[in-house]
Amino acid sequence: MDVKEIRNQFPILHQEVNGSPLVYLDSAATSQKPYKVIEAVEDYYRRYNSNVHRGVHTLGSLATDGYEGAREKVRSFIHAPSAREVVFTRGTTTAINTVAYSYGRANLQEGDEIVLTPMEHHSNIIPWQQAAKATGAALKYLPMKEDGTLSLEDVQNTITSNTKIVAVAHVSNVLGTINPIKEITRMAHEHGAVTVVDGAQSVPHMKVDVQELDCDFFAFSGHKMGGPTGIGVLYGKKKLLDKMEPVEFGGEMIDFVDLYDSTWKDIPWKFEGGTPVIAGAIGLGAAIDFLEDVGMENIEAHEAELAAYALERLKEVEGIHIYGPQKRAALVTFNVDDVHPHDAATVLDAEGIAVRAGHHCAQPLMKWLDVVATARASFYVYNTKEDIDALTDGLIKTKEYFGDVFA
Known part of the structure; x- marks a missing residue:
C-alpha cells in the first residue's frame, strides 16, 4: 500500500x-475526505441536484439512482443479504436511537434485561437508559478485565433468560478493544436476546460481514470512513425491521394517507421520512469505492x-x-x-x-x-x-x- x-x-x-x-x-472523531468523495458530492449539487423517488424527470431519476446505488454499495460492503435491510440515518446515534425507541420500547417490559458494557459510547448507553425508564427493564453491565477486554465466561454468566437486548461496541473508541461480536451474538441468541452492535469504529478500519457476525442490528457513520457528515447506516434483519414502527412520520415514508389514518412503505423507506441526506448517501457510496480500491x-x-x-x-x-x-x-x-x-x-x-x-x-x-x-x-x-x-x-x-x- x-x-x-x-x-x-x-x-x-x-x-x-x-x-x-x-x-x-x-480520525476516531471524524476522518478526512478524499477527492473522490468531495467530487462526488460536488457533482451531485452541480449536475443533478434533485429530490429522490418523487419525480419522473431526468434529474430526479439520476438522483434516485445515485441514492439507491449508494444503498447497494453499503449492502455489498457490509455483506448484508438485502439492500432493503440497509436504512440510511443521520449517523450511528440516530441508528441506535431508532432501535432503542422502535424495537426496544415495543419489546421490553418490567423484569427484562438490557446488557451493555462500561466501554460504550454515550450513544449506546443513553438510548438504553431511556428505553429502560420507559419500560421498566433493567440495565446490566458486563464486567471488564483489567486490560479493558471482555471475558466470554463473564458474557456467558451475565446474559440470562431475562436478557432481551445485548448492545455492544464492536471497537471501543477509547481503549481500541476489539470485542468478540460473533461469540457474544451466539450467546445472546441462545437466550433469545437480540444484539445491537455499534460499528462506528470498526467499519472504517476492518472487513465487516454482518451475516458472519449474525448480529441483529448494526450501526455506523459515514463521516468516520471518509464519507460526509450527516449520513449513517442502520443494518437490521428483515424479520425485525418489518415488525418495527417508524420513529419519524411525514413525507417519503408513507404508502397511503387518509384524513384519519395512514399506512407505511416497506423497509427501508418507512424509516426514512422526509427528504433524505441525498448528497451524503452519494458521498458515502464514493467513500466505499475509495476504501475498496485501497x-x-x-x-x-x-x-x-x-x-x-x-x-x-x-x-x-x-x-x-x-x-x-x-x-x-x-x-x-x-x-x-x-x-x-x-x-x-x-x-x-x-x-x-x-x-x-x-x-x-x-x-x-x-x-x-x-x-x-x-x-x-x-x-x-x-x-x-x-x-x-x-x-x-x-x-x-x-x-x-x-x-x-x-x-
Missing part, C-alpha cells in the same frame, strides 16, 4: 497548522502496524500511561503524569498535531479507568510512522514545557 499516494488524495492534509505540517491524529485488508494491516509502532514509541515518553489492551484497533489513549490532557492537546496543536482530549463521550469508562479525561491519538489509512514520531516528539516537548513552567 503506497501511503504517500493515498495521502495525496486527501487535500486537507497538505497544509500547515500553526506553522508546522498538519499531523492529523483524530482494500480493507491493506487498511487493517497498515493500521495494525501503526498501532503497534505507536505503543512502542509512546512508551519512550517518561511518565506516560497508556490504556487498553496490547492488541487493539488503530488508536492509543493515554495520559502523561502531571499534565492535564487538554493542556497536552493544546501544546501538541501548537506543533500542528491534532489529537482529541476529554472524556470521548465515554464518562462511565473514564470512571472505570479512575481518570477525569484522557488524550487520544487515532490513526487511519493516510497516517504514517512519521506522524507517530511527530506525536512522540511533541509529547516530550510537552513534558519539558510543563516541567519548566512548574520548576
